[in-house]
Amino acid sequence: xxxxxxxxKHAASILDTLINNQFQAYWVGGYVRDxxxxxxxxxxxxxxxxxxxxxxxxxxxxxxxxxxHGTVLVIMNGLPFEVTTFREETGYxxxxxxxEVVFIQDIQGDLxxxxxxxxxxxxxxxxxxxxPFGGEEDLRQGVLRxxxxxxxxxxxxxxxxxxxxxxxxxxxxTIEEQTWNALLTxxxxxxxxxxxxxxxxxERIVMGSDPGRGFQLFIESDLYRHFKSGTTxxxxxxxxxxxxxxxxxxxxxEESTVRWSLLFLVMCMxxxxxxxxxxxxxxxxxxxAEISAIISVHEWCLMDSDDLSKPSNLESILKLSAVRYGLxxxxxxxxxxxxxxDLIQGGIPHPSDWSKIALQxxxxxxxxxxxxxxxxxxxxxxLINHGYIPGPDIGEIxxxxxxxxxxxxxxxxxxxxxxxxxxxxAGKSDQE
Ligand code: ATP
Ligand code: MG
Numbered sequence: 001x002x003x004x005x006x007x008x009k010h011a012a013s014i015l016d017t018l019i020n021n022q023f024q025a026y027w028v029g030g031y032v033r034d035x036x037x038x039x040x041x042x043x044x045x046x047x048x049x050x051x052x053x054x055x056x057x058x059x060x061x062x063x064x065x066x067x068x069h070g071t072v073l074v075i076m077n078g079l080p081f082e083v084t085t086f087r088e089e090t091g092y093x094x095x096x097x098x099x100e101v102v103f104i105q106d107i108q109g110d111l112x113x114x115x116x117x118x119x120x121x122x123x124x125x126x127x128x129x130x131x132p133f134g135g136e137e138d139l140r141q142g143v144l145r146x147x148x149x150x151x152x153x154x155x156x157x158x159x160x161x162x163x164x165x166x167x168x169x170x171x172x173x174t175i176e177e178q179t180w181n182a183l184l185t186x187x188x189x190x191x192x193x194x195x196x197x198x199x200x201x202x203e204r205i206v207m208g209s210d211p212g213r214g215f216q217l218f219i220e221s222d223l224y225r226h227f228k229s230g231t232t233x234x235x236x237x238x239x240x241x242x243x244x245x246x247x248x249x250x251x252x253x254e255e256s257t258v259r260w261s262l263l264f265l266v267m268c269m270x271x272x273x274x275x276x277x278x279x280x281x282x283x284x285x286x287x288x289a290e291i292s293a294i295i296s297v298h299e300w301c302l303m304d305s306d307d308l309s310k311p312s313n314l315e316s317i318l319k320l321s322a323v324r325y326g327l328x329x330x331x332x333x334x335x336x337x338x339x340x341x342d343l344i345q346g347g348i349p350h351p352s353d354w355s356k357i358a359l360q361x362x363x364x365x366x367x368x369x370x371x372x373x374x375x376x377x378x379x380x381x382x383l384i385n386h387g388y389i390p391g392p393d394i395g396e397i398x399x400x401x402x403x404x405x406x407x408x409x410x411x412x413x414x415x416x417x418x419x420x421x422x423x424x425x426a427g428k429s430d431q432e
Contacts (some may be wrong), residue, residue, distance in 0.1 A: 014076065085103045096158060301333070341354050
């Protein structure tokens with residue numbers, strides 16, 4: 001067995017320590033699968049006959065991350081390895097967690113509690129594959145299959161339903177017929193899965209190698225109609241989009257926030273609707289704000305959509321967008337639209353060449369003399385010192401000055417700004 005990485009060398013030394021102390025130990029799970037596929041290795045899981053306290057006694061640095069499931073995190077040279085005691089699970093109660101975990105002495109029993117055949121293989125220290133459920137052959141055929149009776153396996157733990165779709169998308173697998181039928185029948189059990197877990201799985205599909213396939217499986221199975229907190233995400237809109245095209249465009253985008261923004265826009269959602277959906281999915285406040293800002297930029301830039309095709313207008317729209325929604329969100333919107341314009345249907349003007357516009361757009365954004373009120377060479381206190389009455393009007397004037405400065409209509413210079421403030425106030429009282 002040849003080690004291709006530092007990670008694998010350390011994992012081998014963990015196995016050696018366990019074996020030298022008369023315990024059994026194997027590589028298991030995702031590592032075995034990804035190794036057979038020649039994929040990059042992210043982390044290595046180890047299964048052993050040693051009980052958690054026995055594992056902890058053998059290694060200097062450990063963290064008891066999941067003792068009740070038998071998992072100890074062993075840290076070697078700063079790298080974490082999950083070492084889990086062979087176990088059986090029984091009496092699943094809440095469609096998610098087993099009521100009881102029993103530590104056992106053989107790897108076969110441990111492999112049989114795992115979800116899919118490709119995840120239920122082990123490799124021993126000499127490199128021999130232990131594959132009681134035909135995971136290797138399934139991988140070769142490109143088939144995703146439950147270990148044992150799929151109906152029961154999804155019934156024990158409904159998170160496996162989402163894992164099934166995620167793995168099928170990520171590894172471009174065909175879901176075996178009985179597994180697929182069981183997934184369809186057991187889909188309503190998804191209502192027992194915390195939205196946080198749903199978000200994690202969705203995030204992995206969105207950021208994965210073939211999100212289009214993941215979404216297509218969501219549509220075919222109607223899974224999204226069974227989420228715990230109602231369906232605020234109209235996946236059915238994605239049915240109109242070609243799966244390969246969607247995946248090609250998504251995988252060209254690095255930022256998760258940009259992929260999500262595009263996803264919501266392809267589903268014709270407003271920034272408001274997207275925010276509701278993200279709240280339901282328990283997004284962090286920061287991520288929610290970043291994504292809804294990008295969608296707001298989109299809405300703002302398209303408000304006067306006929307004019308967007310005229311570059312001079314695009315210039316001022318973009319500059320004002322940077323002031324309203326931030327430079328970051330505006331840049332990300334440019335990126336999203338440059339790569340993803342073909343996915344967003346209806347109402348999009350089509351300037352002849354978006355990639356040129358994006359370049360030009362970036363230049364306009366770099367020209368901006370001010371982005372934010374704090375960049376302005378005049379403050380509310382300056383206006384008050386010149387006799388303006390404190391109140392909401394002051395904020396309004398400052399915002400107007402910020403916009404005009406951003407557009408280059410006024411220089412960012414105190415005297416000029418004061419003069420312009422006077423004009424604005426005069427104009428205001430004229431109107432009254
Ligand atoms: P990845 O890390 O890429 O998500 P993985 O297969 O390593 O893939 P983990 O969630 O890290 O997935 O779990 C490690 C192993 O534990 C899996 O390969 C599988 O054998 C088992 N496993 C994980 N979650 C479940 C589950 N809900 N039901 C049954 N077995 C599971
Ligand atoms: Mg893993």
